[in-house]
Amino acid sequence: MINTKDKTFRAGAGITLFMLALILLGALWTPYDPNAMNAAEKMASPGLRHLFGTDNFGRDIFSRVLQGTGATFFIALCSVSLGLLAGLLIGGLTGYYGGWADEVLMRLNDSVTAFPSLLLALVLIAVFHSGKYNIILALGVIFIPTFARIVRMEVAQQKALDYVANAKLMGVKDMRILFVHIMPNILPVLLSTVAIGFNNAVLAEASMSYLGLGVQPPDPSLGRMLSEAQTYLLRAPWYALSVGLAIVLLVLGFGLLSEGLGGDGRA
Amino acid sequence: MRFFLKKTGVLLATLLLVSLFAFLAFEIIPGDPTTMLLGSDYTPERAAALRESMGLDRNVFVRFFDWVAAFVRGDMGASYSYAMPVREVLRGKIAVTAVLSLMSWVLVVAVSVPLGIALVRYQHKPFGLVGNSLNQVLMAIPSFFLGILLTYLFGLVLKLFTPGRFVPLRESVAGSLGYLFFPALAISLPKIAKTARLLRASILTEMKRDYVLTAYSHGNSRWMVIKNHVVRNALLPVITYLAMSLADIVASSIIVEQVFVVPGLGRLLVASISNRDYPVALCIVVMIASVVVVMNYLADMLTQAIDPRVHLS
Numbered sequence: 001m002i003n004t005k006d007k008t009f010r011a012g013a014g015i016t017l018f019m020l021a022l023i024l025l026g027a028l029w030t031p032y033d034p035n036a037m038n039a040a041e042k043m044a045s046p047g048l049r050h051l052f053g054t055d056n057f058g059r060d061i062f063s064r065v066l067q068g069t070g071a072t073f074f075i076a077l078c079s080v081s082l083g084l085l086a087g088l089l090i091g092g093l094t095g096y097y098g099g100w101a102d103e104v105l106m107r108l109n110d111s112v113t114a115f116p117s118l119l120l121a122l123v124l125i126a127v128f129h130s131g132k133y134n135i136i137l138a139l140g141v142i143f144i145p146t147f148a149r150i151v152r153m154e155v156a157q158q159k160a161l162d163y164v165a166n167a168k169l170m171g172v173k174d175m176r177i178l179f180v181h182i183m184p185n186i187l188p189v190l191l192s193t194v195a196i197g198f199n200n201a202v203l204a205e206a207s208m209s210y211l212g213l214g215v216q217p218p219d220p221s222l223g224r225m226l227s228e229a230q231t232y233l234l235r236a237p238w239y240a241l242s243v244g245l246a247i248v249l250l251v252l253g254f255g256l257l258s259e260g261l262g263g264d265g266r267a
Numbered sequence: 268m269r270f271f272l273k274k275t276g277v278l279l280a281t282l283l284l285v286s287l288f289a290f291l292a293f294e295i296i297p298g299d300p301t302t303m304l305l306g307s308d309y310t311p312e313r314a315a316a317l318r319e320s321m322g323l324d325r326n327v328f329v330r331f332f333d334w335v336a337a338f339v340r341g342d343m344g345a346s347y348s349y350a351m352p353v354r355e356v357l358r359g360k361i362a363v364t365a366v367l368s369l370m371s372w373v374l375v376v377a378v379s380v381p382l383g384i385a386l387v388r389y390q391h392k393p394f395g396l397v398g399n400s401l402n403q404v405l406m407a408i409p410s411f412f413l414g415i416l417l418t419y420l421f422g423l424v425l426k427l428f429t430p431g432r433f434v435p436l437r438e439s440v441a442g443s444l445g446y447l448f449f450p451a452l453a454i455s456l457p458k459i460a461k462t463a464r465l466l467r468a469s470i471l472t473e474m475k476r477d478y479v480l481t482a483y484s485h486g487n488s489r490w491m492v493i494k495n496h497v498v499r500n501a502l503l504p505v506i507t508y509l510a511m512s513l514a515d516i517v518a519s520s521i522i523v524e525q526v527f528v529v530p531g532l533g534r535l536l537v538a539s540i541s542n543r544d545y546p547v548a549l550c551i552v553v554m555i556a557s558v559v560v561v562m563n564y565l566a567d568m569l570t571q572a573i574d575p576r577v578h579l580s
Contacts, residue, residue, distance in 0.1 A: 126548055233423060
C-alpha cells in the first residue's frame with residue numbers, strides 16, 4: 001500500500017497540500033478584489049502592500065494568482081474526473097470481459113496515446129472551440145485512453161486471482177465482482193495515475209490557455225495570465241514569475257506525489 | 268525481413284487512418300466554411316454554388332481520398348484566410364520548425380547521456396545529489412514558462428538576443444541558428460532532465476545483473492564496470508525513448524514558437540485554429556502526426572537492429 005514514510009511522497013504531499021490550502025484560501029478570501037483596477041498603483045513591485053506586486057491595471061497579482069490557481073485546479077479536477085470515470089468504465093469492462101471489443105479498443109488506445117496530448121488537444125479545441133467548459137471536455141476525452149489502459153491492465157491481472165474465482169463460485173454477480181471486489185484492490189495504482197493525471201491536466205490547461213485557445217476572458221486561468229504577463233516582462237517581471245511559480249508548484253507537487261505513490265511518472 | 272514488411276505495412280495503414288481521423292475531425296466542426304468565405308456577400312444561392320465548386324457537396328470519403336491523393340502530389344488545397352494555396356502559406360515555415368526541433372533533439376542527446384552516466388558515477392557525491400533534485404524541479408517547469416524565463420534572462424537582461432526579432436533562415440543562417448538556440452534550450456532542458464533520469468534509473472537497474480558481479484570479480488572498479496559493461500546495455504531503452512521523443516519535441520515547439528515569436532509551423536497552427544482556417548490546420552496536424560508515427564516506426568526498427576534479442580511481433 002502507500003508508503004507514507006517515502007521522501008518523494010512526503011515532498012509531493014507537502015507541496016500539494018500547501019497549494020490546496022492556497023486554493024481554499026483563494027476561494028474564501030483574497031487580500032484585494034482580483035479584478036479591482038487601481039490607476040495609482042500600476043506595476044508596483046512586490047512588497048508588503050502587494051505581496052506579488054501589481055499588474056498593468058494596478059490589480060493585485062497575489063489575489064489574481066490565488067484565483068487563477070483555483071480556476072486551473074478546477075479545470076484539472078473536472079477533466080481528470082471525466083477521464084477517470086470513463087476510463088474506469090471502459091477499462092474495467094474490457095479488462096474483465098476481454099474479447100474482440102477489448103482487442104479493438106486497446107489497439108485504438110495505443111495509437112491515440114502515441115500522439116502528443118497537446119496536438120490532440122489542439123484538434124479537439126478546433127472542433128469544440130475554446131472556452132472553459134470545452135477545454136474541460138477536450139482534456140477529459142484526451143485522458144480517457146490513459147486511464148482505460150491502466151485500469152484494464154490491472155483488472156485483467158486481478159481477474160486471474162483466486163479471490164475472483166471464489167467470488168464467482170459463491171454466485172456473486174459480475175458487476176459486483178468488478179466494482180466492489182476488484183476496484184479497491186487496484187486503488188494504489190489508480191491513485192498514482194490520478195496524480196499524474198492532475199500533473200498533465202494543469203500543464204495542458206496552462207498551455208492551451210497560454211496559446212489563447214483555452215479559457216477565454218473574463219474567466220481566470222494561470223495560462224492566460226502568463227501570456228498577459230509576458231507582454232510586461234521588462235517592466236514587471238514579478239508578474240510572470242509569480243504566475244509561473246504557481247504552475248510549477250502545482251505540477252511539481254502532483255508529479256512527486258505520483259512518483260511517491262509508486263507510479264513511474266510517465267503514464 | 269518479414270518483420271520489416273509487416274511493420275511498414277502497419278506504418279502506411281496508420282498514416283492513412285490518422286489522416287482520416289484528422290480529416291473527419293475537421294469535417295464535423297459545426298458551421299459551413301462557405302458562410303465565412305462569402306462573409307457579407309452570403310446568399311443561399313451563392314453558398315450552394317461555392318459548395319459545388321469546392322466539391323463540398325460530395326461524399327466525405329470521396330473527398331478524403333481526393334485530399335490524400337492531392338496531398339501526396341504536394342497539392343494541399345487553398346487556405347481560407349490567406350488568399351493563396353496552403354503550400355504557399357507553409358513555405359519556409361516547415362524548415363524553421365524542422366531546424367528548431369532537430370536542434371533541440373541534438374541538445375537532448377548530447378547532454379542527457381553524459382549527464383545520466385555522471386549522475387550514477389557521482390551518485391552519493393554532492394554533484395549526484397544536487398543534480399538529481401535539480402532534475403526533478405526542471406522536469407516540472409513547463410517549456411513555455413522556461414521560455415519566458417530564458418527570454419527575460421538572455422533577451423532582456425543579458426541582451427544576447429532580441430526577443431521577437433527572428434532572423435529568417437534566408438537572411439542569415441548563423442543569425443537564425445543563434446536566435447533558435449534559446450527556444451531550443453527551452454524545449455530541451457525539461458527533456459534533458461527526463462532522459463538523464465531515465466538513463467540513471469536504467470543503469471541502476473542494470474547494475475543488479477549477474478554479469479556486473481562477474482565484472483567486479485575480475486577486479487574492475489565501479490566506474491570501469493559502468494563505463495565498459497553497463498552503459499551499453501542500459502542505453503537500449505533510452506535510445507528508443509530518444510527516437511520517440513523527437514515527436515514530443517515537435518509538439519513542444521508548437522508552444523515554444525509562440526513564446527519566442529518564431530514563425531514556424533506551430534505558430535501557424537495556433538493562428539489557423541484561432542482563425543478557423545481549417546485547410547491549413549488540417550495539413551499541419553497531418554504533418555506533425557506523420558512525424559510521430561514515422562518516428563515510432565523508426566524507434567521500433569532501431570531497437571530491433573541494435574538488440575537482436577528483442578523480438579517485436
